[in-house]
Amino acid sequence: MLKNNYYIILLVVFVSVSTQAQDIFITNTQNRDFVSLNGKWKYVLDPYQTGGMGGMPVYKNYIPKDKSDRVEYGFNNGKTLWVPGSWNTQHPELTYFEGNIWYRRTFDKEDLSEDNRYFVHIGAANYRTTVTFNGEVLGSHEGGFTPFSFEITDLIKKEDNFLIIGVDNTRADDNIPSKVADWFNHGGIIRDVKLIETPSTFINNYFISLDASTLDQRTKQIKGNLELNGSSMPKQAQLIIPELRVNQDIAINPDGTAEFNALTKGMELWSPKNPKLYEVTLVAGKDTIRDQIGFRTIEIQEKQIVLNGKPIFLKGICLHDENPLRKDRANAIEDAELVLGWAQELGCNFIRLAHYPHQENIVRLADKLGILLWEELPLYWGIQWDNPEVLEKAKKQYTEMIDRDFNRASTVIWSIANETASIPDRNNFLGELADYIRSIDDTRLLSAAIKKDQELDGHPDSVYTYNDPLIEKLDIISINEYLGWYGGAPEETRKKSFEFGFEKPVIVSEFGGGALQGFYGDKRTRWSEEFQEYLYQESLAMFDKIDGLSGMAPWILVDFMSPLRQLPGVQDGWNRKGLISEKGRKKKAFFVLQKYYDKK
Structure with missing residues (x-):
């Protein structure tokens, strides 16, 4: 009984000391003095999430002093994980693991300067992270896709430093995203870890833009x-x-x-x-x-999106932050070059980065290549709209994303939700979030993927209408429409038209259907490349009838991992709506969209 109570006390104490606030936000880490801490890290599995084993906190890095000393865990002789990277793809036993893993990296820093300051910077870790250094808890961070830093100036030594980071990817109802999402829950330290060195007083953030009034x-x-x-x-x-x-x-x-x-x-x-x-x-x-x-500059003029004073049609595609060839969360410039190269070949000038902040490399590369971006948080299915703590989490994560990407010209749209039903709590939550985002960044457009009214009242009309009150808060009406895939046949799109209760430009933020690359049949054979090709042909003709159509981002550039998609021999854990397979092979629908964009 005493032993069990000890473990409970250990867990409570550990959680209480690891909820300190984030130390400081540091922008533009790529252009600062830093040492990369990427590479192979030792790890300890903590499936019961105690934070300690045998009564010993993991972050203290206990090592037996002699042959009689009792220590019930150990990093030295343990397995390794690559950082950055998803733990799920590195060891078979971790494929669907959800829980806590403690990572350890040791290093020396011989050239310490008493005049400078030192920070541990983590590009992202999914989902809850506890950061410790040389046996001291620095703090914690929640959110799987945004960067954070902790200062270690008073703790760092010339030799034998140990950085121990605990990451917990357990899904929960009050997370962002919530418990169910249609993508893989990649756990671990998924982006770069850096030791950043700065002067004692330094520039930690800045926001620079063109004054639109002088355009x-x-x-x-x-x-x-x-x-x-x-x-x-x-x-x-x-x-x-x-x-x-x-x-x-x-x-x-x-x-x-x-x-x-x-x-x-x-x-x-x-x-x-x-x-x-x-x-x-x-x-x-x-x-x-x-x-x-x-x-x-980016603005709205009546029903047009206007870049630098001239209307532009957004020839887009949706994208998840994975390298499908490696079956891993994307984390390197080579990953960004791969997918943006495919997007350019498709004819895109626009990408929807779904459904969460992607790696910074892709945003910076989009700056260089001239690709416009839509960025968003995973305010998606199952969000606790009535929970004020979740709203504060959303504000914090949006602040971190805007702080990171404000100076990127490519990012032109912030999106605040995807496929959420119009209910009072949701409307209040997203309305307040929209006001908050505008208060910290007035240089971009605001949108959200909106549901049609018929999904709310079950009215099977040939005219789809959109009157979600949230649209009042947005600059752009964005719609997801899967007629021909989720209900109906592709040719039924010919009967449909669209009416909007607001005079604003429209983006089709998702449409499409699944196809297994290399499976061929006629245009009515589900999962065949011909079916997907036919669906794209019919859908594009339907959307061309929309008054105020200013762009589209079909779902999706490349097949991506999802535990919700398990049809044997077809899906096998992959969402097959990509225009490119997970092996990098283009499907027939790729060329339909390419031809359409070539004419725009």
Whole structure:
């Protein structure tokens, strides 16, 4: 009895000390001084989520002192996991594992400087993460797709440092996403881990964009905000953009914040046809940070999406953040190059990054290639709309995503939900979230994938109507429509038309159907490439009739992993709606959409 009580006390104490707030947000980690901590990490399985074994907290890294010492776990002789990476794909016994795994990485840092500060930065870990260093709990983070950092300046040593990170991917009703989602629950440290070194006072965040009011002026203006972190603030910083002849001093407030404006000369606007990026340098005290930033405007004019003052049709596709060839969560620039290369071959100028924040590499590469992006949180099936704590989680995760990607010209749409029913609690939740997002970023458009009214009242009309009150909060009406796949035959699309209760542009944010690559039949044979091809032909003709159609993003570029899809011999754990198979082979529907986009 005493033994059982001890374990309970250990768990309670561990949870209580590992709920500290995130230490600090650090943006643009790719262009800072850092040491990569990626590679093989030792791990300890913690399926009962106790945080300790044999009465010993795992994060203390206990090692037997002699042959009689009792230690009931161990990293040294244990198995390894690659970081970054999904644990589910690295060992067969972890394929569907949900629970807690503790990772350990040891390292030396011989060139420590007393004048600098040190941070552990994690690009993302799914879902709840506890970070410890040299036997001390630094804090915890919730959310499987956004970055976080903890300071270790007072703990780091020249030798024998040990970083132990516990990751728990257990699904729960009050998570974002909730308990059920149609994609694989990749557990673990899924993105880069870095040891970041900064001056004692440094630039931790900044927000730089084109002042839209100067779009039509010959001399355009840049506007921005700056955030410094440290105990002693310089009186001013500098903004330097040589190509635009900008070299401007910025007054720093005592709290380390600043607002600024800068006039430019000869600015080229960023667009898919001209993805121009400028080398931007910020200097504050001893800290210098560089970034590559494009300048553009995005707005709505009546029923059109307007980029840099000109209407644009978004030729898009949806995408999950996986490398299907490796059967793993995407985490490297090579993964981004693979899928964006496919998207460009398809003729896309737009990608919906579904249904959660993707790796930063893909957003930065989209900047370079001129691909517009839709980004979103997994506010999806089963969200607890009446739970104020879940709303606060959504705000926090959105803040982290916006902080990371604000300076990326490619990101033009924030989406706040996917396929959610219009009920009062949901409307209040998403309405408040929409207002919050606009309060921290007014440079982008807001949307959500909306359901048609007929799904709410069961009315099988030939005219689909959309009057969700949430649309009032949005810039764009986005709809998911699977007629011909979920109900009806593809030719029934010819009878359908669409009416919207709001005068706004429309994006078809999802449509499509499944096909097993290499399975052939006639156009009525479900799962054949011919069926998917026929469905695309009919669906595109249907959507072309929409008044105000401004873009589309069919579901989906490539087959992706999902435990909900288990039809033997066809799905086998894969959602088959991709235009490309998990082996990289294109299906017939790929070329239907390619031809359609070529004419747009």
